[in-house]
Amino acid sequence: MYPIPEVLSLTSNNKPSSYIPVRNKGNDFAWDIITGLVLSHALRKQIKQYEFDQFRNDCKLLLQSKLIDSPNFWDVINRMYFTEESICKISPLFLLFKVQRQGEKKKDIGAANFRMSDLFSNLMGDLILKDELVQKHNFIEHEILTIFGNKLEKYDVDAAREQAYLPYLSHAFQSDLSFLAIRPQYLLQELTNLLKLYAFAYCSQLSLNIKDWKCEQPVSKPLYFILDTEKASSERTQPQRYGYRLLVDTFEQVFPVLSALENLQFDEYKCPLWQVYQDIINYADQDRLLTDINTYLEIFIVDRIGQTRLEQHQQAASTSEAFQQIIDLAIEQFKVSTSSRHEINGKYTRALKELCSDFIQSRGRSGQVLVLNQDQLMLLTNISIGNKDKLLMNDLMREFERRGFYLDKQSQQALVDFYERMGNVARMSDSGDAVYVRKTI
Template identity: 55%
Template sequence: MLFPIPEGLTPSDKNKINSFLPIRNKGNEFKWDTITGLVLGHVLKKVVKNYSLDQFREACQARFIAKLDEPGFWPVLDRMYFATEAVFHISPLFLLFKSQQKGSGKSELGAENLRMAELFAGLLGNTFLFDDIPDNLNFIEQEMLNVLRSELKAGSVLQSQEQPYLPYLAAHFQDDITFLACHPQYMLQELTNMLQLYAFSYCAQLALHVTDWKAGIPASKPLYFILDNEKASKERVAVQYYGHKLFSESSKRLFPMLSALEVLQIQSPKRPLWQVYRDALAYHDQPRLLAELNRYLHDFAESRTLQPYWCEAQNTEQAFDLLRELAIRQFESEKDTRSEINNKYVKELEKQVGANFIQSRGRAGRVLVLNQDQLLLLTNLAIGQRDKLRLHELIKGFEQRGFYLDSQSQQVLVSFYERMGNVERMSDSGDAVYVRKTL
């Protein structure tokens, strides 16, 4: 078995992260149409390269003039599909234009967009999902799609170098992408919204797990939301203490712990901290590993002037506990620039990823919120290929994706479904309430 951490570790002067988190302390102005195209291209393993929309338009013009009895009909199609950009609403495949790589460089795609898209590539892993998206188009749109398909190249701009940090979330993400692909028009409408849902859920769940490596392979942790038409109340314990407050406090540990994890990587793909810990406990020469960890932790404490908090660990488990304490303590001094940098990470996470999920509600403070569009999307994703689900199974589907509702919110949710007309009541029992998809 390989030595589970790099040998001869030396503390760096700077904390940095290059994996598992798409946020940096600045430069996070994501373009979600670009990200959507990148993710879709990664799923399909197809790209549009060195082929502009103008070239595509010219190819369509040539094809239709050759096929139509009325060549003068082309200007009508041109106005219908290209002048209005309606061409992007024909099939999800046209989203690949939004993320095409020009030449051999990626710089025009934006580093922040690549980071976010690579998060989803990590969730997708190497699992083969599908190689095309079914279509049911009219003659004109089918011809346009055929022109595009003839120009698609094999490959993907994205290359994930990470093991999934949250395997349970990766499994549901793969299921949900596959479900959307079976409904192309719904995919066109909701793929970007789904990616934004998962971006927030991933970052929030990662924050909840990042110091909990001893628990082993992660499972979904409670994080409570309310519906946007609900009144927030300070008396709702789950919402107050296991909602935004928990998310905000947990987020402060992301940069400290992930920057500490960065130096422990020995190979590609990069491993989550819980996997590094498991590998360390399973290593056959524990005295050698412990000596290396103690040496590094001593040097780290000295370089950060944290000597009062360093003591020699007696075993590997204690060494990892000490790593957590030192990694977090280095950011606690408000006079230190490290604290300012960590605060920027937290603010950027809330601003760029959490903006659609966080609201201020007067005396109740800030809360996590789901609006009606997000609820309907979550409902359809949780039901998936089935026609309907029992209410409690549906709530479990929400929770598996990182979205928890207390009993009061669940009652409001049922009322919302009843207004939508997608509820079947077999009896007054909650177990006999079925919810149907809205597709």
């Protein structure tokens, strides 16, 4: 049972939530650094105080000692692997160079990058990539990796600090990361793109689920895209009704609702809103808890909205009703235009929109729409098929939707045409109904 305190207390300011990676400022994400942080967490490995120039010099000394008959060959090796850090193309392990830890977190890694990597760490849960990205290398690459491997250290990840807000998306991410890990070259090529895909999926699905806290667990919510090669049309009901506009409207509620959640966190281990609600309505002493929440709400109204609003307020008759009032009032406080909170929430909304900008396009009279380009489609296709040889088209669409990406019938047909041009479609019946899609790797 989630711990309920004897008295609910109102914090002086709305706190940013760990369940969202953006803040009202300071959202400059460096995806190469984030990728390194995520990989370090997944492997439970790190590297400390080992500069790239020192690494290159160590490689030079070792390889020259083994290539005595060709002392000048080092110049070739240096150009091949160490010019502009081309070494990173050998193995994903070398991404750890970008996130070296020296005692405390290094300031130059950036708070925004740590926030984003924490999001993926929470999605990962207890997943560990144990195979250490084994792949084939030539003699020189093997020696270089050996030197680097000797500098790697294990580190223990702190115990989870929060329960997954979107368990279904967490399970999908763990599956997809494991799929890439047994294909190190593909992981090296696509890991950053996978993280960008899931950053969007998480923020969009969190937004769509943010007010559906009465459910026992969140589920994937419809959010419709079109292919970037398609023409947008205002007559397409699903992309218009359950697309860009719906998403942006829900962005406005994310920070207010999560700020209310922060006031309901009574332990170091954080829980999502839907879990807190379940614990509150199942709490043994409902009368005491209801009195406590009603008192809290009156203090909240006076402090955040005003005395006049308190005169219109009616006390809740149940903890469920009281919980609804907590959320409604949390949103209402940000609508007071004379308050700085209104401006701050606008910054959070814009930060979320900017984070999702890779999936947004302006299409003339149709306005802005959500789109998937060919690279995103191929990555989605490969991770959705996963370790299977092929998937029936309908099953593939279910896998897209499990990750938060929905296509209407028109876009699905355009996608089949795209697959046929790629040559990874097999039709198993004369009618063409049984369409199977194969991976491209």
